[in-house]
Amino acid sequence: MPVYMRFGSDDLLRCRFAVSPVFETHEAIRTLRRTERHGYHRPWLRRLGDAAAGLDLAPLWIFMPHTGNGYTPDFLGGPPQAAYTSVAEGLARLRATDPALARAEMTLSFSTMPGAAESPLGRKLLDDPAAAIELMADVTERAWHALVEPFWPRVHDLLEADIDYRARQLASAGLGELFALLHNRLSYEDGLLTVRTKNDYYYERDLAGDGLLLMPSAFAWPDVVTGFQPPWQPTVIYPARGVGTLWAESGPEAAQALGRLLGAGRAAVLAALDEPASTSALARRLGLAPSSVSAHLTVLKGAGLLTSHRERHRVLYERTPLGGALAAGG
Template sequence: LLEGAWRALVEPDWPRLRALLEADVAFHSRRLAEVGLGGLLGELNPRLAWADDGRTLTIDRPGAYERTLGGQGLVLMPSVFCWPDVVSGFEPPWQPTVVYPVRGIGGLWTGSAERTPQSLARLLGRGRADVLCALEEPASTSALAHALGLAPSSVSAHLSVLRDAGLLVSRRYGHQVLYARTPLGVALASTEA
């Protein structure tokens, strides 16, 4: 039953969902390095707070529950299914986990044509402009191809040209290469019609 539910409900949109989740992990990994765990938790969700003692995580929700992790660690997991709430699980024997709403969930189903200014499409061509504007968060070639309804080979060609022009950078994360806009790419994608 679970496999049938996955195939019917999640699998058709999985490339797009996975791209959003991977972009969230990449973004929050950078933020963790920049602001530390205490700073990051408040950014993940306003219900999360790291106490001044540097040892206590508080989740603002009804009821009272306390758990000492004892060095077990805490998994921070983005989700496309829990907005706007934070979900937590601390019951042994499972790994303590805080599930928070993924960044960008509001724009998950927004079409690229709505994001691409006409002036940019005239400058770069519709395909390249759509690829540049679709990169609001870092994404892989396959995720962009799925989101834009283009062939992966076409998206790959556009990404190469945009990267060579200094509008994108690419970074390897595990088995995938994720593309992100440079400051110049952000400025161009932000132009008005």
């Protein structure tokens, strides 16, 4: 079902980026049980070992159906108010949720999941929303320590690198092009942002001066997430670029193996694309003839390791997730 967000002139001036460790924790919890998300995250699942075994995640999983359909209460991962909110600040904000708001959002969530409200856990949460908030905050905190905190430096670096890259896209191509490049389920035309989600939840909102928050996520991959209702700021969560390299461990052996696989020239071109670059820029960087670089780019793109897009008078190449994983030795 599509989600529609109507922009006014003020909203265009109030688009911003943010990172939320609490939201990432909830998406990591989803990833544990939704096999379609495993993909790039299988190394993370292996490294967890038994860390998740002792967690009772039922108070959160009840709002996270296997199918992805339905509505998850917004207060669980409410959009942060600052560009970066620490996990302590995010948990404090979660614990400060108005119980009346929590009950209303839980009721709405259960209305999209038949039988959930009548289950023993569902009745317990609805009967005492203040206690439910504390319970879900406690579970979130334990999940953070077990699932995300040990890996947060590399996850945070990935998210910050994505924001830096998107800021350059915004400066060079404008907001409409930025939306198109964030995810293939996003489109923007005549002040209307359309988000084609996978679930059955329909939503339409006039931003009315609230602007839009954009949040990159490692664990939301491959989905795009949106639909936040008042009083929350409208938000779109999208997969951060480079997720394919997140868990890879590179080294000299990996670089040598890549050279044997692709040939020295193509391996060098692929490795040099840490940031999107043009043929001429790569030729200068690598000391190769532009014609040689162009030939390597054509082969790498044909193999699905690169994509290209035009930016004004230049064609820029960048690694696909598969190309990034190969370059990183994953």
